[in-house]
Amino acid sequence: MSEKAFLEAYNPKDHDSPLVTVDAVLFTFHEGALKVLLVERANHPDRGKWCLPGGFVDMQADENLEETVIRKVKEKTGVAPPYIDQLATMGNSKRDKRGWSVTVCYTALIGYQVCEAGISTVQDAQWFDIAGLDRISLAFDHQELIRIGVERLRQKALYSIVPAYTLPDKFTLPELQHVHEVLLGKPLQKKSFRRRIEQADLLIDTGQQRTERGRPATLYRMRKHSGDHRFVANLRE
Amino acid sequence: MSEKAFLEAYNPKDHDSPLVTVDAVLFTFHEGALKVLLVERANHPDRGKWCLPGGFVDMQADENLEETVIRKVKEKTGVAPPYIDQLATMGNSKRDKRGWSVTVCYTALIGYQVCEAGISTVQDAQWFDIAGLDRISLAFDHQELIRIGVERLRQKALYSIVPAYTLPDKFTLPELQHVHEVLLGKPLQKKSFRRRIEQADLLIDTGQQRTERGRPATLYRMRKHSGDHRFVANLRE
DNA sequence: ACATATAGTGTCTTATAGTCACTATAATGC
DNA sequence: GCATTATAGTGACTATAAGACACTATATGT
Numbered sequence: 001m002s003e004k005a006f007l008e009a010y011n012p013k014d015h016d017s018p019l020v021t022v023d024a025v026l027f028t029f030h031e032g033a034l035k036v037l038l039v040e041r042a043n044h045p046d047r048g049k050w051c052l053p054g055g056f057v058d059m060q061a062d063e064n065l066e067e068t069v070i071r072k073v074k075e076k077t078g079v080a081p082p083y084i085d086q087l088a089t090m091g092n093s094k095r096d097k098r099g100w101s102v103t104v105c106y107t108a109l110i111g112y113q114v115c116e117a118g119i120s121t122v123q124d125a126q127w128f129d130i131a132g133l134d135r136i137s138l139a140f141d142h143q144e145l146i147r148i149g150v151e152r153l154r155q156k157a158l159y160s161i162v163p164a165y166t167l168p169d170k171f172t173l174p175e176l177q178h179v180h181e182v183l184l185g186k187p188l189q190k191k192s193f194r195r196r197i198e199q200a201d202l203l204i205d206t207g208q209q210r211t212e213r214g215r216p217a218t219l220y221r222m223r224k225h226s227g228d229h230r231f232v233a234n235l236r237e
Numbered sequence: 238m239s240e241k242a243f244l245e246a247y248n249p250k251d252h253d254s255p256l257v258t259v260d261a262v263l264f265t266f267h268e269g270a271l272k273v274l275l276v277e278r279a280n281h282p283d284r285g286k287w288c289l290p291g292g293f294v295d296m297q298a299d300e301n302l303e304e305t306v307i308r309k310v311k312e313k314t315g316v317a318p319p320y321i322d323q324l325a326t327m328g329n330s331k332r333d334k335r336g337w338s339v340t341v342c343y344t345a346l347i348g349y350q351v352c353e354a355g356i357s358t359v360q361d362a363q364w365f366d367i368a369g370l371d372r373i374s375l376a377f378d379h380q381e382l383i384r385i386g387v388e389r390l391r392q393k394a395l396y397s398i399v400p401a402y403t404l405p406d407k408f409t410l411p412e413l414q415h416v417h418e419v420l421l422g423k424p425l426q427k428k429s430f431r432r433r434i435e436q437a438d439l440l441i442d443t444g445q446q447r448t449e450r451g452r453p454a455t456l457y458r459m460r461k462h463s464g465d466h467r468f469v470a471n472l473r474e
Numbered sequence: 475a476c477a478t479a480t481a482g483t484g485t486c487t488t489a490t491a492g493t494c495a496c497t498a499t500a501a502t503g504c
Numbered sequence: 505g506c507a508t509t510a511t512a513g514t515g516a517c518t519a520t521a522a523g524a525c526a527c528t529a530t531a532t533g534t
Contacts, residue, residue, distance in 0.1 A: 059337040064329035092301035100296040214480025215530040233470040451511025452499040
């Protein structure tokens with residue numbers, strides 16, 4: 001049989017295939033804490049429980065998985081996040097009561113203010129503080145996905161400035177250091193922190209400053225691809 | 238409606254779902270070169286082209302995705318690899334002529350000798366040198382998956398000894414250094430290389446030695462979880 | 475003006491990688 | 505046997521980047 005004939009005769013529904021969903025662990029940083037966006041499930045299974053934003057791939061609307069996850073995040077926040085990265089794919093027969101299911105989970109970062117308006121218009125979406133999250137029961141294996149997402153972001157805090165994407169467009173170095181400190185759960189040397197960022201030329205000085213208390217701090221914004229930069233040496237844990 | 242009633246009424250086939258496959262980029266190191274295992278496709282589409290070992294999830298036989306990939310690798314090599322890690326999930330409407338498809342791709346490492354017998358009994362499986370692989374046309378997006386796998390392994394060579402899993406159970410330090418050098422495409426300082434491994438106590442001295450030419454080299458084997466160790470500083474690129 | 479708070483720097487120390495010459499131990503050839 | 509060659513492994517100094525911490529700079533509040 002030719003390939004053409006094979007493809008004409010082929011019907012995907014002849015095979016059983018797992019359910020395929022996409023989820024996003026979307027982090028932000030606000031009021032000194034790392035937060036994750038959760039959504040209240042409107043339907044069975046696990047109706048009423050909180051879960052990650054996500055859902056089924058729409059084979060008509062979505063060209064690829066990334067489009068699916070961006071569509072899902074936009075539905076809840078109103079905007080596309082500036083940082084998105086594949087986190088893990090979970091697939092087994094037990095994670096969803098409806099049967100064998102696969103979820104492709106992404107991690108995304110966004111500033112709090114950027115999507116504040118969008119989130120306030122969506123009744124069922126809410127930021128949850130990472131600390132204490134283990135006390136509430138989430139749908140499916142989403143608790144585990146968040147754990148993996150936090151661990152990944154923590155690792156990145158050691159050798160990159162990816163956590164900067166949890167901040168607004170413009171931010172100060174002390175703010176960024178604070179995010180890293182919260183992620184790593186310990187104080188960092190400001191000299192070391194500043195020095196490596198300066199040497200790698202990762203940030204653009206906006207020329208602006210911001211004063212809260214004390215001396216004003218310089219406002220920076222991320223240079224293009226600064227999220228891809230890996231320092232040759234980690235901050236010590 | 239109760240959740241119980243919902244689940245009883247639920248039929249996964251009511252939804253369209255993408256095809257779900259699992260693939261493995263299996264590397265080994267032999268005769269001074271990094272190799273990847275490829276399989277010749279017996280069926281449409283892309284019949285006759287080489288591709289990664291992998292295939293559909295068997296929802297009856299497989300409890301989870303990792304079982305699927307291990308089953309598929311065992312079919313071609315006869316053994317389960319000592320190192321396996323999720324690499325990336327590719328999902329879009331174009332990668333497979335049969336329609337919207339998702340592949341969960343793993344990367345795995347194994348010693349050449351360990352599976353030599355298994356591979357020789359499988360007619361359609363063969364090791365390919367990474368160098369020059371870009372000249373042959375692979376099925377689906379498997380060329381891209383291999384590229385991502387090589388890049389990931391190259392990164393790991395900078396801050397871990399994960400590449401050791403491409404070697405036999407027992408190996409010498411110069412052998413391991415050579416793997417890293419091939420991955421990074423440049424010579425490394427043996428003093429630096431040895432020192433960091435010794436300091437982190439990652440290998441077990443087997444007490445045995447091996448002589449090829451010159452002074453005999455000590456044979457080591459990996460300590461448990463040595464693959465998880467991350468050096469605080471990278472080798473310089 | 476001074477106290478307080480926070481931003482940012484100077485400089486020494488420490489940890490770890492790079493360099494490279496040196497020693498150690500095998501096989502080989504005369 | 506002994507020199508030669510090849511490869512394994514070490515010693516010791518240098519270079520780089522992080523840690524520590526005191527010091528300066530520049531705001532606000534009284």
